Amino acid sequence: MALQYHPDRNRESGATERFKEINEAYQVLSDSESRARYDRFGHQGVNGNAGNGFEGFSDFGGFGDIFESFFGGASGTRVRRGRDVELALSISFRDAIFGTSRETNVMRREICSRCSGSRGEPGSQKTTCQTCNGSGKVRRAQRTLFGNFEQIGECSTCRGIGTRVDRACIQCNATGVANNRRKISIDIPSGVDDGNRIVMRGHGDVGELGGQAGDLYVRVHVEPDRVFTRSGNDVLIRAELNVVTAMLGGDITVPTLEDDKTVRIEPGVQTGNQRVLTGLGVPRLRNDGPRGDQIIQFAVVTPRSLTTEQKDLVRKLGDTMRATDDRALDPVIVENDVSYGARSAHNGSDNGIWSWLKGTFSGQ
DSSP: OTTTTOTTTOOSTTHHHHHHHHHHHHHHHHSHHHHHHHHHHTHHHHTTOTTTTOOSSGGGTTHHHHHHHHHOSOOSOOOBOOOOEEEEEEEOHHHHHHOEEEEEEEEEEEEOTTTTTSOBOTTOOEEEOTTTTTSSEEEEEEEETTEEEEEEEEOTTTTTSSEEESSBOTTTTTSSEEEEEEEEEEEEOTTOOTTOEEEETTOSSOOBTTOOOOOEEEEEEEOOOSSOEEETTEEEEEEEEEHHHHHHOEEEEEEOSSSEEEEEEOTTOOTTOEEEETTOSOOOGGGOSOOOOEEEEEEEEOOSOOOHHHHHHHHHHHHHHHHHOTTTTSOOOOOTTOOTTOBOTTTSSBOHHHHHHHHHHTTO
16 A cells, blocks of 8 residues: 555655555554554544544544554444434424424434343343453454554444343343434424424434434424415515506505504506515524515406496596597507516506506407
């Protein structure tokens, strides 16, 4: 391996750094004192951080990888952190807006209730592991380009514990942990959105050999609402107006996330016009900023059927419009995909409702 990455023989990018890492690993393991620290503490020992809870060789790039690939990793018994668990949870639209607390069941690995983690049947006896003589570690010889080295690793017979039980627990199969369905309470913060993940530290699988428990990740699914649609921190609603209210204006009642509000409609509103109700949207997650807005999107609904009297009234309206502008009811060709209800480039007036009136006046 050293010859493979020697700078004189390997011109690939990174070969020089890799060769230096191999040499550093050799220097550590060829020194009896450094090797002793490595045998006792693993990577942390030769890093000078033994017993301080550091993460090993994260500051030394691939140096830790060299130990893993050449010498089998850190020696001795290591505690095992529990695995993370993921859970899907569906909540209503309003619960996502205002927050809630939900109880649900989660399947995770916990200390075995039958043996209390001892791994043996009640009344069973523990004996020293004959493979490792109770140390939880075994030595394995390994031949490398640097010579023969001994690798100290976890005993596979007792899984690094150092003891065995004469009668294995029938519930956990001598692992000390077992799957268990546990009811937990989950706090849903206000402003959570569909697809967000909530992290609950230490609520995953229990760790082994005293290791830290894993985390629980709750993936939130927000059910759609019949009225409101979310867009970021804003909520949208669609309000359909009849032609009379659209032409003359008036007051309408619209729902908000808290209660109903009265909104004034100005005369001449068109489909696609909007009204913004400031501060009535979604609260910011973790209260990071002001609350969003509620946006009302208007749509003018043209009646599909009229009585004879109603048609006569509309025709009379058309006559009065034509009296002031003989082209008031003419069709207008809009360009550049202008939305329905846009302002006419012909005479500066809104033509959405007037197009309907023109059709009615013409008997269509």
